[in-house]
Amino acid sequence: MDRFISAEWMDIAAEAVRGEVSMAELEARLQLDISAASVRVKTRGILSRMWLSSSAAQIGVAMEAASIIRREGDAAKPAAYCSVAIAAYPYFAEVRETVGRLLRTHETCTAGEIHRRMFERHGKRSTIDQATSYTFKTMLSWGLLTRSADGRxxxxxxxxxxxxxxxxxxxxxxxxxxxxxxxxSGEPLLTGFRRSWV
Structure with missing residues (x-):
């Protein structure tokens, strides 16, 4: 995932998977929100990979994610959106695991700490820097993270x-x-989630 993906775009994509709107509505929203055509194309590609994959396993995740949101409402969106991203993008999952480990251990972390760990794993390259930044910006939009007044x-x-x-x-x-x-239960991918059942 080398682009920021907003929760609003994910909302429309989930509606399209459920057949409530057409993909043309998502395209119209992207045109409204993203002025650069090349960025819009990349963003559309990322959304398509998450929600409209040719992989049967991934499309199964997307269909169930869209269904859960309809059944359970807004509270289900963070888990649903996290799931389609994990299934489609291993790098998203790696960043999510890294953030989960840091927050489980220290309760807060900085962008720099996340970047350092991803550089250690993949090398210090601009593509890694950008993908990591876009991933945690996306997680903020989806409600998987928040930020303190000092940016942690x-x-x-x-x-x-x-x-x-x-x-x-x-x-x-x-x-x-x-x-x-x-x-x-202690898996980093689940960090922050509280089960609603006993």
Missing amino acids: FLLPTDLTLSRDGFALINQAASIYRQSPQELA
């Missing part, structure tokens, strides 16, 4: 996870990890 990243206090949301993240993680093993 924090976990939101209102992230709930239903049984179906947990199953969906598991499904996405299986694609990312190429393993069907269920996520344990």
Whole structure:
């Protein structure tokens, strides 16, 4: 994911998957929000990879994500959007895991700390720098992170996870990890989510 993806665009894409609007409505919104044609093309491609993949496993995640949002409302969006991104973009999942580990250990972290860990893993390249920045900016838009007054990243206090949301993240993680093993409760991909069931 080398572009910022707003929650509003994800909302429209999910509606399109459910057949409530056409993809033309998403295109119209992108034209309104993004003036540069090349950026618009890349953004559309990222959204298509998440929501309209040719992979049966990924399209299964997208269909279930769209359905969960219809059933459970806005509270389901962070888990749903996180799931389609994890299934489609391994780099998004890696950044999510890195942020999860840092916040679980220290409760706050900085953009610099996230960048350093991704550079250690992938090398200090401008593409890594940009992709990392776009990923945590996207996570902020989706409600997976918040920022303090001094710019440090924090976990939101209102992230709930239903049984179906947990199953969906598991499904996405299986694609990312190429393993069907269920996520344990302390997994970094789940950091910040509180289960809504006992």
